[in-house]
Amino acid sequence: MTTGRVEAFSDGVIAIIITIMVLELRAPHDVTLAGLRPLLPVFGSYVMSYVYIGIYWSNHHHLLHAAQHVTGKCLWANLHLLFWLSLVPFTTAWMGENHFATWPVALYGSVLLLSGVAYNILVRALLASPGNELLANALGSDLKGKISIVVYLVAIPLAFVSPWLSLALYIVVAITWLIPDRRIERNFGE
Amino acid sequence: MTTGRVEAFSDGVIAIIITIMVLELRAPHDVTLAGLRPLLPVFGSYVMSYVYIGIYWSNHHHLLHAAQHVTGKCLWANLHLLFWLSLVPFTTAWMGENHFATWPVALYGSVLLLSGVAYNILVRALLASPGNELLANALGSDLKGKISIVVYLVAIPLAFVSPWLSLALYIVVAITWLIPDRRIERNFGE
Amino acid sequence: MTTGRVEAFSDGVIAIIITIMVLELRAPHDVTLAGLRPLLPVFGSYVMSYVYIGIYWSNHHHLLHAAQHVTGKCLWANLHLLFWLSLVPFTTAWMGENHFATWPVALYGSVLLLSGVAYNILVRALLASPGNELLANALGSDLKGKISIVVYLVAIPLAFVSPWLSLALYIVVAITWLIPDRRIERNFGE
Amino acid sequence: MTTGRVEAFSDGVIAIIITIMVLELRAPHDVTLAGLRPLLPVFGSYVMSYVYIGIYWSNHHHLLHAAQHVTGKCLWANLHLLFWLSLVPFTTAWMGENHFATWPVALYGSVLLLSGVAYNILVRALLASPGNELLANALGSDLKGKISIVVYLVAIPLAFVSPWLSLALYIVVAITWLIPDRRIERNFGE
Numbered sequence: 001m002t003t004g005r006v007e008a009f010s011d012g013v014i015a016i017i018i019t020i021m022v023l024e025l026r027a028p029h030d031v032t033l034a035g036l037r038p039l040l041p042v043f044g045s046y047v048m049s050y051v052y053i054g055i056y057w058s059n060h061h062h063l064l065h066a067a068q069h070v071t072g073k074c075l076w077a078n079l080h081l082l083f084w085l086s087l088v089p090f091t092t093a094w095m096g097e098n099h100f101a102t103w104p105v106a107l108y109g110s111v112l113l114l115s116g117v118a119y120n121i122l123v124r125a126l127l128a129s130p131g132n133e134l135l136a137n138a139l140g141s142d143l144k145g146k147i148s149i150v151v152y153l154v155a156i157p158l159a160f161v162s163p164w165l166s167l168a169l170y171i172v173v174a175i176t177w178l179i180p181d182r183r184i185e186r187n188f189g190e
Numbered sequence: 191m192t193t194g195r196v197e198a199f200s201d202g203v204i205a206i207i208i209t210i211m212v213l214e215l216r217a218p219h220d221v222t223l224a225g226l227r228p229l230l231p232v233f234g235s236y237v238m239s240y241v242y243i244g245i246y247w248s249n250h251h252h253l254l255h256a257a258q259h260v261t262g263k264c265l266w267a268n269l270h271l272l273f274w275l276s277l278v279p280f281t282t283a284w285m286g287e288n289h290f291a292t293w294p295v296a297l298y299g300s301v302l303l304l305s306g307v308a309y310n311i312l313v314r315a316l317l318a319s320p321g322n323e324l325l326a327n328a329l330g331s332d333l334k335g336k337i338s339i340v341v342y343l344v345a346i347p348l349a350f351v352s353p354w355l356s357l358a359l360y361i362v363v364a365i366t367w368l369i370p371d372r373r374i375e376r377n378f379g380e
Numbered sequence: 381m382t383t384g385r386v387e388a389f390s391d392g393v394i395a396i397i398i399t400i401m402v403l404e405l406r407a408p409h410d411v412t413l414a415g416l417r418p419l420l421p422v423f424g425s426y427v428m429s430y431v432y433i434g435i436y437w438s439n440h441h442h443l444l445h446a447a448q449h450v451t452g453k454c455l456w457a458n459l460h461l462l463f464w465l466s467l468v469p470f471t472t473a474w475m476g477e478n479h480f481a482t483w484p485v486a487l488y489g490s491v492l493l494l495s496g497v498a499y500n501i502l503v504r505a506l507l508a509s510p511g512n513e514l515l516a517n518a519l520g521s522d523l524k525g526k527i528s529i530v531v532y533l534v535a536i537p538l539a540f541v542s543p544w545l546s547l548a549l550y551i552v553v554a555i556t557w558l559i560p561d562r563r564i565e566r567n568f569g570e
Numbered sequence: 571m572t573t574g575r576v577e578a579f580s581d582g583v584i585a586i587i588i589t590i591m592v593l594e595l596r597a598p599h600d601v602t603l604a605g606l607r608p609l610l611p612v613f614g615s616y617v618m619s620y621v622y623i624g625i626y627w628s629n630h631h632h633l634l635h636a637a638q639h640v641t642g643k644c645l646w647a648n649l650h651l652l653f654w655l656s657l658v659p660f661t662t663a664w665m666g667e668n669h670f671a672t673w674p675v676a677l678y679g680s681v682l683l684l685s686g687v688a689y690n691i692l693v694r695a696l697l698a699s700p701g702n703e704l705l706a707n708a709l710g711s712d713l714k715g716k717i718s719i720v721v722y723l724v725a726i727p728l729a730f731v732s733p734w735l736s737l738a739l740y741i742v743v744a745i746t747w748l749i750p751d752r753r754i755e756r757n758f759g760e
Contacts, residue, residue, distance in 0.1 A: 005197055005201065005251055005255070007575055007578070008197070008198060008201050008578060009201045009204070009205055009247060009251075011575065011578050011579045011582050012201050012202050012204075012205030012206070012392075012582050013205045013208060013209055014579070014582075015205075015579055015582030015583045015585075015586055016205055016206055016209040016210075016582070016586055017209060018583060018652075018656065019583055019586040019587060019590065019656060020209065020210075020212075020213065020586075020590075022590075022656050022657065022659060022660060023213075023590065023593075023659075024217075025657075025660045026663075027660060027663035027664035027667055027668075028664070029667075029668070031664075031668045031671035031672070031673050031674055032673055033673055035673075036677075047653075050653055050656070054646070054649040057579060057649075058642070058645050058646070058649070061575055061576075061579075061645065062642075065575075072248070072252075075248050075251065076244070076248070076368070079244040079247075079248070082208075083237075083240055086208065086209060086212050086240070087212065087215075089212060089213075090212060090215045090217060093216075093217035094217035094218070094221075097217055097219075098217075098219070098221045101221035102221070103221050103222055103223055103225075104221055107226075178646070195387055195391065195441055195445070196441075198387070198388060198391050199391045199394070199395055199437060199441075202391050202392050202394075202395030202396070202582075203395045203398060203399055205395075206395055206396055206399040206400075207399060210399065210400070210402075210403065213403075262438070262442075265438050265441065266434070266438070266558070269430075269434040269437075269438070272398075273427075273430055276398065276399060276402050276430070277402065277405075279402060279403075280402060280405045280407060283406075283407035284407035284408070284411075287407055287409075288407075288409070288411045291411035292411070293411050293412055293413055293415075294411055297416075385577055385581065385631055385635075388577070388578060388581050389581045389584070389585055389627060389631075392581050392582050392584075392585030392586070393585045393588060393589055395585075396585055396586055396589040396590075397589060400589065400590075400592075400593065403593075452628070452632075455628050455631065456624070456628070456748070459624040459627075459628070462588075463617075463620055466588070466589060466592050466620070467592065467595075469592060469593075470592060470595045470597060473596075473597035474597035474598070474601075477597055477599075478597075478599070478601045481601035482601070483601050483602055483603055483605075484601055487606075
């Protein structure tokens with residue numbers, strides 16, 4: 001089975017996740033610039049989640065581009081990843097509307113952690129599929145994915161010391177991921 | 191006519207169904223873990239519906255992958271299936287927000303039942319299309335689909351005895367379906 | 381330019397239109413069957429609009445399948461059609477929530493009328509594109525489209541006599557369209 | 571890497587952006603024509619944003635059709651463009667619900683300006699990708715894009731004199747863009 005429809009469905013789900021987050025930005029009745037100020041934390045958390053979902057889309061794009069075959073197990077590993085990503089709008093809203101309070105920031109990180117684990121499971125399911133031997137060569141050790149998970153595991157409890165420290169770590173992870181997976185691109189790109 | 195655009199449109203509708211259910215998870219104002227507790231039944235019903243919609247997407251994917259041709263009748267059998275699936279977010283919300291009360295649980299099962307029947311109608315419409323002879327061989331008797339419908343017919347009235355019994359049966363059906371249709375995969379997969 | 385991306389984008393918009401209508405079906409707090417009764421007109425108008433949007437998707441599918449080339453003018457004729465269809469969720473909600481009152485029923489028909497006209501403009505834009513000569517043969521006179529427009533023109537003022545008469549006419553038009561455009565299917569289908 | 575999935579994902583996001591704007595058109599309880607009057611500014615701003623998003627989709631379609639290759643940098647330039655477009659429903663709602671007041675009109679223009687800049691960045695990222703030499707010939711100087719940015723820069727401060735002047739300029743820009751990029755079409759179209 002080819003990867004075409006898995007990509008199309010994932011694109012649909014990710015496109016909707018990225019877009020419905022904006023519904024949390026409700027137009028204020030105040031028509032001055034001051035009316036926008038209460039929206040700033042909501043906007044800030046939207047930007048962070050947009051970047052994170054963008055990273056997942058971009059890496060997912062590279063990953064499935066390199067893969068040649070998907071099995072039934074891969075379909076469910078993919079649905080499992082999309083499940084955790086689908087919770088991002090909720091954790092983004094809870095965090096943004098409550099000005100980055102402790103529990104919302106910890107939950108936000110937990111969903112990032114579980115999404116990271118789910119991505120790792122998807123990579124392994126694709127590697128285990130027959131016909132994806134080239135992918136194995138291209139992917140290498142996935143060091144960046146493993147480090148991210150460790151950073152999340154540090155950042156989540158840190159929210160109970162200071163949520164801003166956790167946020168700083170989430171931003172650091174995002175920045176490291178903004179660089180696309182050059183190993184795949186080097187091997188498969190034109 | 192090829193199956194490409196039917197898949198694309200179905201992917202779109204299913205992606206949106208799966209994603210708008212998450213809008214029912216409204217961010218609470220309480221920033222403690224206790225603030226999430228009232229959301230637990232909503233979350234639980236979201237998980238169940240996510241799995242069900244995922245099953246439909248996965249089976250739909252296998253089914254249309256095996257089919258070669260769609261007629262106008264197939265388009266409408268597909269739209270009919272999507273209609274019942276489109277009601278899942280409503281029944282999920284009614285059930286989750288009312289802590290799995292009798293009528294919501296019975297209605298939830300009824301929409302599952304009608305979706306199951308609609309899927310069966312779609313299978314038959316595809317089998318009746320010229321050029322899909324290979325699909326007939328691959329599909330076999332669709333025993334699992336028929337058993338599911340019988341289980342729903344038992345589970346719906348059972349909600350008036352105890353909604354938890356019905357839920358247990360819905361979960362049993364979901365688990366049996368989580369295993370993809372190996373008959374098709376065996377015959378058509380790589 | 382090929383029709384691929386026009387189809388994909390239209391599929392996306394139509395899939396969202398069909399799905400967000402269901403958001404109007406808000407889960408009641410009443411957990412008895414009586415709690416669903418006030419939703420009946422909302423549900424009824426949803427069913428009608430679902431069928432109409434399904435018809436447009438199905439005909440659009442047949443039309444673009446038969447077309448080979450799209451020009452910039454076709455893109456805008458298509459966006460113009462999608463604009464009127466995008467108003468269907470609004471008119472559906474206004475009509476359903478107000479139990480099929482006169483003005484909502486008249487406005488609902490007006491949006492159907494303008495969608496019908498927009499579809500006709502799209503057909504003509506496609507026919508005028510170079511390389512679509514086969515489409516011209518396949519489409520014939522589009523009698524059904526012209527009759528629909530006449531029926532809408534009768535049904536809209538009739539809402540001020542009785543909205544139920546208008547609704548009956550909308551349903552009659554829908555039934556005539558449920559039969560896919562066999563002329564195209566006969567010529568281009570497998 | 572080919573452009574297929576970038577187009578599909580962008581189509582999804584743009585389709586959702588265009589469609590969720592309609593959710594701002596909430597069905598009034600008043601069933602007379604007078605009940606629709608308060609919706610007129612919301613409707614007007616919806617029409618303008620629909621046309622703008624349509625222009626972006628149409629130009630994006632032409633642009634990626636002409637491009638042959640996308641790099642990781644192009645993916646992010648594209649996500650950056652989609653980010654600003656995703657804010658259009660918010661600025662549209664703020665402007666429409668507040669009858670085109672000064673700050674909302676200025677913010678609306680600012681998001682248009684940033685979208686215009688983001689589109690320009692995407693064009694440059696595509697031109698810098700290896701294998702897109704033909705695109706460079708086809709695109710020419712992008713005079714229209716540069717003029718639009720200048721007009722936005724004039725229109726935004728003008729909102730503090732009169733928001734209607736700004737709106738007039740936004741409409742002028744939209745009209746100039748409604749004409750598709752004939753340079754690309756001439757070179758790559760059939």
